[in-house]
Amino acid sequence: MNKSILSSAIVFAITTSAFSVSSAQAEDLIFPPGEDDRFSWSSYESLKSMDLKGEKVSVFGPWLGSEKEHFDHVIAYFEAATGADVEYAGSDSFEQQIVIDTQAGSAPNVSIFPQPGLAADLAAKGLVTPLDSAVKQGVVNDYAAGQSWVDLATFKDAQGKDDFYGVFYRADLKSLVWYSPDNFDDAGYDIPETMEELKTLTQQIVSDGGTPWCIGLGSGAATGWPATDWVEDLMLRTQSPEVYDQWVKNDIPFDDPRVVNAIDEFGWFARNDTFVDGGAASVSSTDFRDSPKGLFASPAKCYMHRQASFIPAFFPEGTELGVDADFFYFPSYEAKDLGNPVLGAGTLVSITNDSKGSRAFIDFMRSPIAHELWMAQTGFISAHLKANPDLYSSEVAKKQGGILRDATTFRFDASDLMPGKIGAGAFWTGMVDYTSGKESLEVAKGIQKSWDAIK
Amino acid sequence: MVQSSKRSPLTWLVHATVLFLVVIWTIPTAGLFISSIRDKDQLSVSGWWTALSTSEQRMVTRVTVPKKPLQEDGLYVLTGNVFEDNKQGIVTRFGDSSLRPSEFESGKVAELKRELTLTVLANGDYKMTSPKAFSSRGKRIFYTAEIPPRFTLDNYREVLGSEGLGKSFLNSLTVTIPATIIPILVAAFAAYALAWMQFPGKALFIAAVVGLLVVPLQMSLIPLLRSYNFIGDIFGVGSKGYLGVWLAHMGFGLPLAIYLLRNYIAGLPREIIESARVDGATDFDIFRKIVLPLSFPALASFAIFQFLWVWNDLLIAMVFLGNNPDELVLTGRLRELLGSRGGNWEILTASAFITIIVPLCVFFGLQRFLVRGLLTGSVK
Numbered sequence: 001m002n003k004s005i006l007s008s009a010i011v012f013a014i015t016t017s018a019f020s021v022s023s024a025q026a027e028d029l030i031f032p033p034g035e036d037d038r039f040s041w042s043s044y045e046s047l048k049s050m051d052l053k054g055e056k057v058s059v060f061g062p063w064l065g066s067e068k069e070h071f072d073h074v075i076a077y078f079e080a081a082t083g084a085d086v087e088y089a090g091s092d093s094f095e096q097q098i099v100i101d102t103q104a105g106s107a108p109n110v111s112i113f114p115q116p117g118l119a120a121d122l123a124a125k126g127l128v129t130p131l132d133s134a135v136k137q138g139v140v141n142d143y144a145a146g147q148s149w150v151d152l153a154t155f156k157d158a159q160g161k162d163d164f165y166g167v168f169y170r171a172d173l174k175s176l177v178w179y180s181p182d183n184f185d186d187a188g189y190d191i192p193e194t195m196e197e198l199k200t201l202t203q204q205i206v207s208d209g210g211t212p213w214c215i216g217l218g219s220g221a222a223t224g225w226p227a228t229d230w231v232e233d234l235m236l237r238t239q240s241p242e243v244y245d246q247w248v249k250n251d252i253p254f255d256d257p258r259v260v261n262a263i264d265e266f267g268w269f270a271r272n273d274t275f276v277d278g279g280a281a282s283v284s285s286t287d288f289r290d291s292p293k294g295l296f297a298s299p300a301k302c303y304m305h306r307q308a309s310f311i312p313a314f315f316p317e318g319t320e321l322g323v324d325a326d327f328f329y330f331p332s333y334e335a336k337d338l339g340n341p342v343l344g345a346g347t348l349v350s351i352t353n354d355s356k357g358s359r360a361f362i363d364f365m366r367s368p369i370a371h372e373l374w375m376a377q378t379g380f381i382s383a384h385l386k387a388n389p390d391l392y393s394s395e396v397a398k399k400q401g402g403i404l405r406d407a408t409t410f411r412f413d414a415s416d417l418m419p420g421k422i423g424a425g426a427f428w429t430g431m432v433d434y435t436s437g438k439e440s441l442e443v444a445k446g447i448q449k450s451w452d453a454i455k
Numbered sequence: 456m457v458q459s460s461k462r463s464p465l466t467w468l469v470h471a472t473v474l475f476l477v478v479i480w481t482i483p484t485a486g487l488f489i490s491s492i493r494d495k496d497q498l499s500v501s502g503w504w505t506a507l508s509t510s511e512q513r514m515v516t517r518v519t520v521p522k523k524p525l526q527e528d529g530l531y532v533l534t535g536n537v538f539e540d541n542k543q544g545i546v547t548r549f550g551d552s553s554l555r556p557s558e559f560e561s562g563k564v565a566e567l568k569r570e571l572t573l574t575v576l577a578n579g580d581y582k583m584t585s586p587k588a589f590s591s592r593g594k595r596i597f598y599t600a601e602i603p604p605r606f607t608l609d610n611y612r613e614v615l616g617s618e619g620l621g622k623s624f625l626n627s628l629t630v631t632i633p634a635t636i637i638p639i640l641v642a643a644f645a646a647y648a649l650a651w652m653q654f655p656g657k658a659l660f661i662a663a664v665v666g667l668l669v670v671p672l673q674m675s676l677i678p679l680l681r682s683y684n685f686i687g688d689i690f691g692v693g694s695k696g697y698l699g700v701w702l703a704h705m706g707f708g709l710p711l712a713i714y715l716l717r718n719y720i721a722g723l724p725r726e727i728i729e730s731a732r733v734d735g736a737t738d739f740d741i742f743r744k745i746v747l748p749l750s751f752p753a754l755a756s757f758a759i760f761q762f763l764w765v766w767n768d769l770l771i772a773m774v775f776l777g778n779n780p781d782e783l784v785l786t787g788r789l790r791e792l793l794g795s796r797g798g799n800w801e802i803l804t805a806s807a808f809i810t811i812i813v814p815l816c817v818f819f820g821l822q823r824f825l826v827r828g829l830l831t832g833s834v835k
Contacts, residue, residue, distance in 0.1 A: 064793070065791065092793070093773070104676075105680075105684045180553075299513070299556045300553045317496055323592060
């Protein structure tokens with residue numbers, strides 16, 4: 001009996017394996033080197049000077065699914081040029097696994113951190129390898145606002161000394177408001193240029209009988225994070241970037257009136273039953289992945305959705321960017337002289353297990369060709385100045401890339417920079433409490449209390 | 456007669472309660488199953504219970520403008536069907552603006568702005584006319600339609616057709632089968648010793664095993680992996696591999712296995728074991744010829760437990776086997792299909808039914824042992 005179960009299971013396994021396709025296809029070079037002269041092929045050619053035959057480089061990051069495919073295509077060029085063997089593995093529990101692996105001593109050569117805060121934690125334990133000053137200088141020269149990208153990757157090591165730990169590859173733009181151009185046309189609305197206009201438009205939509213916003217904070221264990229982006233964006237629009245930096249470092253307390261004010265600004269949008277689809281009570285229970293679908297419902301459930309550049313992945317199938325959906329910059333106050341601040345995020349590539357191959361891989365990651373190869377696919381924004389913007393796969397991505405390059409102020413997602421217990425904990429839950437009706441000052445005090453507890 | 460009429464209300468109550476509980480317990484599975492054969496766009500907008508009957512839905516489509524426009528009586532004409540990919544339904548109302556999506560009744564000719572006209576018939580055919588050429592960006596048609604239930608196997612196709620699934624299936628079996636058999640073997644020996652052999656410190660051993668039951672495995676991941684690294688370095692091999700996973704699963708499964716089996720084996724009739732001893736049987740003979748056959752129910756139920764737990768495990772496999780495509784177990788592969796941000800949950804529903812096949816086979820296979828074992832055990 002037992003035997004027959006096992007054998008039937010094995011037969012089943014073998015029949016299913018017939019479905020599997022060899023992964024060799026992923027290693028083809030999707031853009032033939034030297035052909036399309038918009039690419040910086042010279043930086044590809046210069047890779048060939050490194051001979052890494054037989055060298056194995058293990059790379060561990062957060063990308064899965066189609067993003068993994070895109071990245072595999074990029075890696076293929078590194079392999080073809082240097083002869084190294086790069087193994088990329090992705091995981092959606094990257095944050096937990098990298099901690100286990102580095103502490104236990106079986107770290108991958110290169111790790112791609114979605115949050116610099118996590119890399120800083122590991123660097124403080126001496127588990128990340130600092131990079132050469134040549135790499136640092138390269139980032140300063142090649143990236144838009146290069147010094148700020150260097151600062152974001154500069155952490156204290158185990159001895160408390162500042163060092164430079166990684167290069168940013170693939171940025172996310174957060175200050176975007178998504179909308180349906182057709183719905184705006186039908187109702188005769190114009191794109192707001194200032195925060196004052198945005199607020200007037202919000203009220204006008206309500207008086208016309210519509211619902212202006214779709215806001216959803218649900219995200220499983222991470223529920224609440226979309227609200228932190230709102231608060232950060234509004235912080236940058238009500239206070240100077242210096243105050244923002246002090247807030248991130250907790251040099252000013254979380255319950256400072258300036259921070260509480262930014263939370264209340266978010267409340268102006270999210271805590272008004274008529275402003276939000278489903279009413280304020282549904283904000284924290286709506287999943288952030290389902291929330292934007294309201295833009296495309298019939299009749300439209302809402303007119304606007306503030307979310308980062310990755311969100312089109314969750315638009316209904318067949319939605320064409322630029323036609324069915326578009327975005328505008330989440331505007332700043334005309335009355336406040338703060339320029340056009342941009343909130344963003346990015347993934348940090350660092351060495352967690354030093355080798356010749358991993359050093360070479362870092363050099364590849366900051367070369368223009370590595371950025372261009374993903375730009376020409378989809379879902380990639382780069383702050384690299386030498387990467388050719390003509391290669392963006394869509395007008396939408398090009399426009400986003402432009403916003404990132406031209407930002408008068410660029411600030412990194414605060415919750416990703418704060419200690420994990422705050423930025424990926426108390427801040428999230430605090431915002432859920434706030435949208436459920438708790439007072440902003442009380443919420444801010446609660447978050448500050450958790451911060452004091454870990455100091 | 457009197458007796459049965461007395462008993463029947465209670466029997467009815469019991470039956471009704473059992474039926475009620477069975478229904479309550481099956482509803483989530485039924486819902487999951489229905490979800491798994493639904494269209495993924497519908498899945499995200501409506502609940503599975505709405506999928507069973509014809510439902511009224513409001514939808515949008517964009518007309519496609521051909522390169523060469525059709526002309527009829529001096530008018531430009533566009534035709535097509537709102538149900539693009541032979542989805543069936545009956546259009547009841549339509550409109551051209553998001554503000555009034557159900558302004559007109561189907562079949563009527565609607566006069567729109569700029570001398571455009573639009574008709575949508577009940578079967579979904581539409582016709583749009585204009586005195587001027589259409590702009591390349593088509594207008595949107597809003598329509599309300601009665602959509603009959605529609606089921607598809609696309610979700611299953613997507614999961615089964617994904618790259619590397621077969622390999623992951625084999626990986627999962629490679630991990631699960633030894634990780635089920637090894638702990639049972641070890642635990643059976645240990646349980647016999649702890650139940651029927653006399654040696655100093657026996658009570659302490661049992662207490663230690665019970666104590667180990669409460670150690671959360673998450674706590675031991677880093678130290679365990681670190682010691683694997685240490686041992687791996689000595690022998691010059693990598694720390695991640697099947698042996699490591701088997702040992703880890705064995706370690707995490709043993710306390711419960713020993714505890715369960717010891718309790719069962721200790722409850723076997725003392726007379727049988729003592730008479731075997733009197734007849735000159737050694738401990739090994741007793742274990743092999745008497746205890747093992749009598750403990751089939753316990754062994755089988757633990758085997759089911761352990762198999763399910765290892766088969767469904769993701770954490771230990773990720774930590775001790777790694778994330779590389781060649782080493783991914785089934786749970787890891789399915790999670791990868793969900794995407795970086797975990798949006799495609801239609802995949803979850805279909806994959807739940809695909810992964811459940813093997814544990815079900817194991818369960819039904821071993822259940823026979825369970826029943827037979829119970830019968831043999833009842834001879835006293």
